[in-house]
Amino acid sequence: MGLASVTSITAVLIILGLVLIMILSINNLVVEAKSKFDEIQVFLEDDISTEQLYRIEDTIKESQEVSSIVYQTKDQALEIMKEEWKEDAYLLEGLEENPLPNSFIVRVEDIEYSDLVVERVEGLEGVEDIVYYKDIIDRLVLFAKYIRFGGMVVIAILMIISIFIISNTIKITVFARRDEISIMKYVGATNGYIRGPFIIEGVLFGLVGALLSILIVNFGYQYLFEAVNDKLYVLFTVYLVPPTSLVKDISIIFSAMGMGIGALGSLLSLKRFLNV
Amino acid sequence: MIRFVDITKVYKNGVKALSSVSLTIKKGEFVFIVGPSGAGKSTLIKLILKEIEPTEGRIYLNNEDITEVGNRKIPHIRRSVGTVFQDFRLLPNKTVYENVSFALEIIGASRREISRKVPAALNMVGLGSKAYCYPDQLSGGEHQRVAISRAIVNNPPVLIADEPTGNLDPDTSWDIMDVLLDINKKGTTVLMATHAKEIVNVMKKRVVAIEAGRIVRDEQRGVYEHEVANTEEYI
Numbered sequence: 034m035g036l037a038s039v040t041s042i043t044a045v046l047i048i049l050g051l052v053l054i055m056i057l058s059i060n061n062l063v064v065e066a067k068s069k070f071d072e073i074q075v076f077l078e079d080d081i082s083t084e085q086l087y088r089i090e091d092t093i094k095e096s097q098e099v100s101s102i103v104y105q106t107k108d109q110a111l112e113i114m115k116e117e118w119k120e121d122a123y124l125l126e127g128l129e130e131n132p133l134p135n136s137f138i139v140r141v142e143d144i145e146y147s148d149l150v151v152e153r154v155e156g157l158e159g160v161e162d163i164v165y166y167k168d169i170i171d172r173l174v175l176f177a178k179y180i181r182f183g184g185m186v187v188i189a190i191l192m193i194i195s196i197f198i199i200s201n202t203i204k205i206t207v208f209a210r211r212d213e214i215s216i217m218k219y220v221g222a223t224n225g226y227i228r229g230p231f232i233i234e235g236v237l238f239g240l241v242g243a244l245l246s247i248l249i250v251n252f253g254y255q256y257l258f259e260a261v262n263d264k265l266y267v268l269f270t271v272y273l274v275p276p277t278s279l280v281k282d283i284s285i286i287f288s289a290m291g292m293g294i295g296a297l298g299s300l301l302s303l304k305r306f307l308n309v
Numbered sequence: 310m311i312r313f314v315d316i317t318k319v320y321k322n323g324v325k326a327l328s329s330v331s332l333t334i335k336k337g338e339f340v341f342i343v344g345p346s347g348a349g350k351s352t353l354i355k356l357i358l359k360e361i362e363p364t365e366g367r368i369y370l371n372n373e374d375i376t377e378v379g380n381r382k383i384p385h386i387r388r389s390v391g392t393v394f395q396d397f398r399l400l401p402n403k404t405v406y407e408n409v410s411f412a413l414e415i416i417g418a419s420r421r422e423i424s425r426k427v428p429a430a431l432n433m434v435g436l437g438s439k440a441y442c443y444p445d446q447l448s449g450g451e452h453q454r455v456a457i458s459r460a461i462v463n464n465p466p467v468l469i470a471d472e473p474t475g476n477l478d479p480d481t482s483w484d485i486m487d488v489l490l491d492i493n494k495k496g497t498t499v500l501m502a503t504h505a506k507e508i509v510n511v512m513k514k515r516v517v518a519i520e521a522g523r524i525v526r527d528e529q530r531g532v533y534e535h536e537v538a539n540t541e542e543y544i
Contacts, residue, residue, distance in 0.1 A: 216398050219358070220459065221388035222415040224380070 035238065038202045041195035042242025042294055043249070046287045048191060050250035052184030053283070054274060059177040062272040063170065070166035071144045075137040075154055078161045085159035092153055093139055098146035103138045107131045134161055144170060192294060199238055199298025203231055207306050214306055224307050231299045239295025243287040250287075251280055310336045310467060310498045311357060316366035318352050318522075326352040327522045329366070334500060336466070339493045341509050342502040343533055344519035350502040353519070354471050357390060357500075359383045371466060388416055391460030391468040391497075395475035397452040399444045399459075405431065406440040409459045416463060430462040434488050450481035457488055461497065468492060470501040474508065482508060506533040 075089065093102050110133040115122040141147050147167045154160060207214070217227055255276045311334040318327040327349045334340050342350050355361045356368055359375065367376045375386055399408050410427045418426070431437050434454035444452060453473055460468055470489065474482035486508055493499045503509060509516060509532060516531030517524055526535075 212398070213400055216400065216411075217415055218384075219387060219392050219398070220412040220415060221384045221386075223384045226415055 035202060038195070038199045038238040038295075038298070039242045039245065041191075041198045042239055042291050043245045045188065045191040045195050045294070046243060046246035046291060047249055049184075049188050049290070050246065050254070050283060050287070052180065052188065053286075054250075054254060054279070056177060056181050056184065057274040057279075058272055059173065059180065061274060063173050063177065065272060066166065066170050066173065067144050070170065071141055071147070073139040073141065073147050073150055073163060073165040075139060075160060076134040076162040076164070077136060078159050079134065081135075081159040085157070089154065089157050089159060090137065092157060093137060093150065096146075096150050096153060098141050098143070098149055099139055100142050101140045105136050105138055107133045107135050110134075110136065192290075195294055196298045196301065199235055199295055200302040202238070203235055203299045203302040206234065207231060207302055211306055218307075227307065228300070228303055231303055232296050235295035235297075235299030235302075236292045237295065238298075239291035239293070240288065241291075242295075243291030246291075247284050247287050250283055251276065254279065310334050310338070310371065311500070312369040313353075313356075314367045314369070316356065316363045316368065318349075318356065318361065319364045325522055327356075327363075330519075330522070330524055331366075332517060332524060332527070334498060336498055337493070337496055339490070339499045339512075339514045340501070341512070341514055341516045341531075342500065342519060343504070343509060343516055346504075348519040349522045350519055351471065354392075354469055354500075354502060357467075357469060358392065359386055388463060389465050389467065391457075391463075391465040393453065393456050393460050393468070393470040393473045395472040397444075397449075397456045397476075399452060399455055401444050404441050404443055405436060405447070405455050408444070408455055409462050412459045412462050418463070426462055430458040433461065433491070434458045448481070449477050450484055453477065453481075453485050454488060457485070457492070461492055465497070467498045467500065470499065470503075472503055472505075473501065474503065474505050479507070486512065509533040 075093070077086070077089070090102065090104075093099055108131065111125065111131050114133070115125055118125065139150060141150055144167055147165050151163050151165060155163060214227055258273055258276050261273065311332075313330055313332045316327055316330045317325070319325050330349070330353070332353075342353060344350055352361070356363055357370065359378065363376065367374060369375065370386065371389065375382075378386065400411070403411065406427055409430055410423050413423045413426060428437060428440070431440055434457050436451060436454050436458060439447065439451065444455070447455070453476075457468075457470075457473075468489070473489070474485055477485065482505060489499055489501065490512075513530045513532075515529050516526070516533070518526040518531075518534070
């Protein structure tokens with residue numbers, strides 16, 4: 034039964050660790066994305082007149098939310114594309130004419146404002162397409178919210194289960210010692226004195242569980258992080274929380290939660306036996 | 310020392326165990342509580358130990374109203390009342406010495422205090438030489454002596470004995486009575502619930518008789534019962 038208690042605490046904490054890592058990584062991603070994707074790219078039709086071009090530029094400049102606006106010609110766009118493609122860039126050599134459109138690259142003060150800017154520019158003549166990232170980021174934020182909520186529900190349920198398992202485990206010890214407890218009550222032992230050893234037992238279960246889960250989560254995540262780093266894009270790991278920054282927080286949170294679950298479990302197990 | 314004022318106790322299942330019982334026990338008294346099973350003797354004892362609360366009335370112990378006390382104070386009340394039970398209630402895996410020292414350890418006595426008081430309490434009941442025996446090496450009478458020793462080790466002003474001779478043969482019972490009498494002579498108030506007619510009749514102490522939740526008789530130098538008719542009724 035002791036094994037069951039330790040295992041249940043370990044399981045709860047490992048899942049807690051996974052949820053924590055996910056939430057932190059998504060938060061990271063949101064922050065990164067917000068700073069990187071505060072761009073709106075307004076693509077222009079090829080046969081645009083100078084008048085139309087100026088009207089579009091003026092409309093964008095009039096918006097207070099805009100922090101900068103840059104005109105990018107189709108040639109510049111192609112150059113940038115060639116740079117990005119690196120060794121595959123020779124594929125672009127075969128093009129007879131540049132298929133890329135001219136565009137305005139607009140930066141806004143805050144990504145929240147991008148809707149406003151887009152609304153104003155959208156209807157104008159000469160605008161072919163507008164690309165911006167607010168949708169994606171909104172979706173990301175929502176996703177983070179779901180994970181946080183779902184994670185908390187799962188953790189709450191698992192916590193209740195492990196408290197129950199611990200309380201049952203300790204109940205066995207308490208039951209075996211019920212005569213001693215009742216005699217202790219008759220000679221005037223306080224409830225605190227009687228609870229002491231059982232709470233220590235529960236807290237110890239919690240500590241062992243915490244230790245195991247700290248090891249598993251830290252080493253497991255370290256391994257995962259490196260594997261992702263090696264085999265996938267470096268770009269992706271930028272958004273994952275680095276394992277080293279996690280060790281301390283996880284150790285503190287896990288120890289506190291493990292001991293808390295253990296103490297609570299043993300308190301529950303004693304409730305009935307203390308009423309003499 | 311102990312004072313019950315108009316105590317009524319009705320259990321949750323509706324059984325009226327005591328009705329309007331008033332009783333005063335002075336410091337240093339030796340009192341027998343007698344009466345048939347179910348008369349209310351145990352209820353009386355449980356009320357003093359704060360195992361149960363009275364439905365009506367008030368209880369005083371050492372001039373202190375203990376009718377309504379918080380759970381936190383109950384241990385302190387029990388420390389001033391030594392208790393001995395019919396079934397001894399010793400811990401089988403502890404030696405005689407440990408069984409007695411246990412009562413001091415849990416109230417936080419110092420080691421020096423323990424090493425001084427435990428042998429004294431064991432000598433008091435005549436078990437000084439069996440300190441390191443385990444309960445299963447002792448006779449029934451010796452079991453009860455250990456229990457008494459545990460009850461008096463921290464010098465409580467009151468000793469309550471709930472049928473202490475109920476599981477013992479007559480000779481051993483008298484030994485136990487001698488021990489209780491000794492303790493009483495040293496100033497401890499002794500309250501003993503019992504069915505042992507002969508002991509009550511020979512000892513000539515105060516007798517409080519309870520029947521159906523009421524005190525029917527309370528006399529100094531009393532006897533177990535007066536009328537022959539009653540004897541038959543109980544048998």
